[in-house]
Amino acid sequence: MKSRLAIAFTGPSNSGKTTLIEKIARVLITNHKVAIVKNDPKDKAKFDVEGKDSWKFFNTGAEVVVTSPTRTTYFSHRQKQIDEIIEMVDDFDYLLVEGLKTLPLPRIAIFRNSIDESYFRCSEAIAIDDSIDLSNYNVPSNIDILDLNNTEQIINWIKTNAKAV
Numbered sequence: 106m107k108s109r110l111a112i113a114f115t116g117p118s119n120s121g122k123t124t125l126i127e128k129i130a131r132v133l134i135t136n137h138k139v140a141i142v143k144n145d146p147k148d149k150a151k152f153d154v155e156g157k158d159s160w161k162f163f164n165t166g167a168e169v170v171v172t173s174p175t176r177t178t179y180f181s182h183r184q185k186q187i188d189e190i191i192e193m194v195d196d197f198d199y200l201l202v203e204g205l206k207t208l209p210l211p212r213i214a215i216f217r218n219s220i221d222e223s224y225f226r227c228s229e230a231i232a233i234d235d236s237i238d239l240s241n242y243n244v245p246s247n248i249d250i251l252d253l254n255n256t257e258q259i260i261n262w263i264k265t266n267a268k269a270v
Contacts, residue, residue, distance in 0.1 A: 109200065110199050110267035111210050112200070112202070112210060112213065113202040113208055114215060115206055115224060115227065121215050121217055122203050123143075125215055125259070132257075133260065138197045139198065140200045141200075142187070143204065144204030144205045199263070200270060209268075210267075210268050211229045211230075211266045213259070214230070217253070222242065232253040249266075
């Protein structure tokens, strides 16, 4: 079985997590299979249209799979653990996870304008832009500092530090 690598991203709202993950995925997908897991802790995401068949099926309480020539969508009422998601997605080279701070995955924390030092305890790297003055912070020496705008640098860090899953 070939190695599948996973990495997590964290940071405050509007720090640029989604934008960074999107940039990384677009580069990696040219030569690799990429899967993305996004945590929605406030349960705000909407994935279906009220009144459509799949919405009606989901509202019965059943697990629902909608398939078409270009996609397959799975609607579940049950929260899935990361191991279950990995098993379900299965065929990927890189798994990029947004959020889920408690997962035992190497993690890049993303910051713009200011750093929330509470993220240091769950991060192996921080990605920042030039809006951050590092002299205002005491970044632990075991945390790598990455340029938020240097996608190639971040991908190289991921290739070196991601966890095989």
